[in-house]
Amino acid sequence: MRIVHLLTFSLSFGLACHAEFRAGAVALDVSPKQFPVLVNGGMTSRSATGVTDPIYAKAIVLSDGKTEIAIVVVDSCMMPRPVLDKAKALAFKRTGIPADHILISATHTHTAPSTLACLGTDADPRYTPYLTGKIAEAIAEAQKKLQPAQAGWNQANAKEFTALRRWIRRPDRIANDPFGNPTVRANMHAGRNWDDATGESGPEDPDFSLVSFQSLKGRPIAVLGNFSMHYFSGGIKGLNADYFGLFNDLMITELGHKQPGKPAFVSVLGHGCSGDIWRRDYTKKEFIAPKIEDYASDLVKKAVTAYGKIKYERGATLSMAEAKLPLKFRAPDAQRLEWAKSIVEKLEGLPQTQPEIYAREQIFLHERPEAELILQAIRIGDIGITGIPNEVYALTGLKQKAYSPLKTTITFDLANGSEGYIPPPEQHVLGGYNTWACRTAGLETSAEPRIVETCIQLLEKVAGKSRKTIKVPRGPAAKAIASAKPVSWWRMDEFIGPRAVDEQNRADGTYEDGVVFYLAGPDSKAFTPGQINRAAHFCGGRMQTRVANLGTSYSISIRFWNGMPIDSRPVLGWMFGRGQNHSAQATGDAMGLNAKGQLIFDNGQETLTGKTAANRWKWHHAVLVRDKEKVQVYLDGKLEISGESKAMSNVETLFVGGRNNKESSWEGRLDEAAIFNRALSAAEVKALSTP
Numbered sequence: 001m002r003i004v005h006l007l008t009f010s011l012s013f014g015l016a017c018h019a020e021f022r023a024g025a026v027a028l029d030v031s032p033k034q035f036p037v038l039v040n041g042g043m044t045s046r047s048a049t050g051v052t053d054p055i056y057a058k059a060i061v062l063s064d065g066k067t068e069i070a071i072v073v074v075d076s077c078m079m080p081r082p083v084l085d086k087a088k089a090l091a092f093k094r095t096g097i098p099a100d101h102i103l104i105s106a107t108h109t110h111t112a113p114s115t116l117a118c119l120g121t122d123a124d125p126r127y128t129p130y131l132t133g134k135i136a137e138a139i140a141e142a143q144k145k146l147q148p149a150q151a152g153w154n155q156a157n158a159k160e161f162t163a164l165r166r167w168i169r170r171p172d173r174i175a176n177d178p179f180g181n182p183t184v185r186a187n188m189h190a191g192r193n194w195d196d197a198t199g200e201s202g203p204e205d206p207d208f209s210l211v212s213f214q215s216l217k218g219r220p221i222a223v224l225g226n227f228s229m230h231y232f233s234g235g236i237k238g239l240n241a242d243y244f245g246l247f248n249d250l251m252i253t254e255l256g257h258k259q260p261g262k263p264a265f266v267s268v269l270g271h272g273c274s275g276d277i278w279r280r281d282y283t284k285k286e287f288i289a290p291k292i293e294d295y296a297s298d299l300v301k302k303a304v305t306a307y308g309k310i311k312y313e314r315g316a317t318l319s320m321a322e323a324k325l326p327l328k329f330r331a332p333d334a335q336r337l338e339w340a341k342s343i344v345e346k347l348e349g350l351p352q353t354q355p356e357i358y359a360r361e362q363i364f365l366h367e368r369p370e371a372e373l374i375l376q377a378i379r380i381g382d383i384g385i386t387g388i389p390n391e392v393y394a395l396t397g398l399k400q401k402a403y404s405p406l407k408t409t410i411t412f413d414l415a416n417g418s419e420g421y422i423p424p425p426e427q428h429v430l431g432g433y434n435t436w437a438c439r440t441a442g443l444e445t446s447a448e449p450r451i452v453e454t455c456i457q458l459l460e461k462v463a464g465k466s467r468k469t470i471k472v473p474r475g476p477a478a479k480a481i482a483s484a485k486p487v488s489w490w491r492m493d494e495f496i497g498p499r500a501v502d503e504q505n506r507a508d509g510t511y512e513d514g515v516v517f518y519l520a521g522p523d524s525k526a527f528t529p530g531q532i533n534r535a536a537h538f539c540g541g542r543m544q545t546r547v548a549n550l551g552t553s554y555s556i557s558i559r560f561w562n563g564m565p566i567d568s569r570p571v572l573g574w575m576f577g578r579g580q581n582h583s584a585q586a587t588g589d590a591m592g593l594n595a596k597g598q599l600i601f602d603n604g605q606e607t608l609t610g611k612t613a614a615n616r617w618k619w620h621h622a623v624l625v626r627d628k629e630k631v632q633v634y635l636d637g638k639l640e641i642s643g644e645s646k647a648m649s650n651v652e653t654l655f656v657g658g659r660n661n662k663e664s665s666w667e668g669r670l671d672e673a674a675i676f677n678r679a680l681s682a683a684e685v686k687a688l689s690t691p
Helices: 081-095 127-144 242-254 292-307 334-344 354-367 394-403 447-463 476-484 682-689
Strands: 009-013 022-029 037-039 046-048 056-063 068-074 102-106 147-157 166-169 182-184 186-188 197-200 207-215 220-227 266-271 311-314 318-328 370-380 383-388 408-413 488-490 509-511 515-520 534-538 542-546 553-562 572-579 590-594 598-602 607-613 619-627 630-635 638-644 653-657 668-676
Touching: 022 127, 022 147, 022 220, 022 266, 056 127, 056 242, 056 266, 068 127, 068 266, 068 318, 081 102, 081 127, 102 266, 102 383, 102 408, 147 292, 197 534, 197 668, 207 292, 207 408, 220 242, 220 292, 220 408, 242 266, 242 292, 266 408, 318 447, 334 354, 370 447, 383 447, 394 408, 394 447, 394 515, 476 668, 476 682, 488 542, 534 542, 553 682, 598 630, 598 638, 607 630, 607 638, 619 682, 630 682, 653 668
Parallel strands: 068 102, 220 266, 383 408
Antiparallel strands: 009 318, 022 056, 037 046, 056 068, 147 207, 147 311, 166 186, 166 197, 207 220, 318 370, 370 383, 488 668, 509 542, 515 534, 534 668, 542 653, 553 619, 553 668, 572 590, 572 653, 590 598, 598 607, 619 630, 630 638
């Protein structure tokens, strides 16, 4: 996934062998003094007249004797780069810490004063300069508190606190975007209605990460937390720090370090890769919304347990690197710009409707066609931290973790600016809110892989070693396939397309548009802790490859997760088949599901139908066995279809996925597709299905 482009690096290594590691931290109240104040985070403009919970800028300054860095987390929805550049310049004058050694990120609370104009809200003109100065003040105060320290980290699995909020809509339930076009194949909270959706559009990241700094005697100085979950708040009664603030207050109480006359312990919870994440798990039909207090309290219990197991390192060294990455915005074409101008000309005040909001955004994108992103990486001992000025999908953070040369890697999004959502390229094909061109989602479709690659390069520089080579683990199902010796085998565990890797190095395939990657697959419980089997979700696209010289006796094995509701409109959706062209009725054997969820064998001449329904959103195993004229199809190890069908020996193209027809297409996850150049026995099929 390397992409060559020009980067401007600023790099500092902490190489002192016996340098003294020091840490200082402060929580500075940055609540506004003047009201009413504009509040960001909604489609339309809002304001607040008071403070329910204080708004903070929390700064941690670290030094190893040669390198000094500052990390600041602000209770803000998002902050623009010009504001943060100015804050860094002010901090440099007061502390001597260079701007490229300062990381400033937002928690993404939706109930904080606005410093960034976007959608239907402007920046608050009085609060913005006030916050700029307070950020610099927080860094200076934290520097004054530097003291000999030790550092350590730990992670907890907090999967019950996070889930995908972006779901894929059925091919016959496509919705319109604000520009009046039917482009919305995936969108936020589409999983509310199961009948509309075929499944999540990506993976979540359940890791709750903690980096702890203590005095040499074990007294807490600061804890820096990071979690991939979007904001919680649901009102505008008054300014507040969302669940981030509640978490921090409870951490201080739980750890028992709010004592008179003793230095304050600072708890900081930052925003992880949460662009497509929320707390509601739509895979569960019944959902009782927790109170924000209960959510924060339960998360703190998990964090405190992880905190108690942290092992500390004295004398940790520091390193920090920065890159400036130029990217383009998706500026409107002439037709869209004309549409936008016709709407904006009639506006009186701020926009109120979605078409008005997005029309105004097109004008801004037209006037600012390019952006320069500041990307950063920090090393604290063997801990890696990256900062990205975007709302990042969970998949983006998982990519960095997988390739990072450091022991653990944490990503803070909305850091050093705010340049909107960065969906992976394949997500743009599916449309939805995160992709609608505006200041909060306007970067070019190739932005995400370029950002990821730059961050991995930065991690390599601060670590002083190359990225990891990814080794895909094999659970029982994969081991069973390997033992059966397939001629080709696609594990479908890729982070990105278009290449579908053949494990046998024989017939790599190509993913079409309409496939998303790295979702949870079958067999995951059998893996060692920290590992998970991955699968691809097919939502309009297919994987195509060529497997030569199969002859008239062969077998095809695949695991599938049916995303389509039983009795839904699609009548026949191909899961995989052989054919010589892109037609849905390609010549050759094919296997799929009918509207009743039953397996179908079809080769354009004969159609054979099974009796058992493949339950929705459950993993199943299917095997097509051809022995010359004899055809057998197995579902979950049991013979489902048996019959006669004329064999063809000159068909070599294999399609895996849906029919690629919005009115009639199977959709769902596929994994571990394997081809054998022989007819498998019933015992061999059972062995493949057992894991």
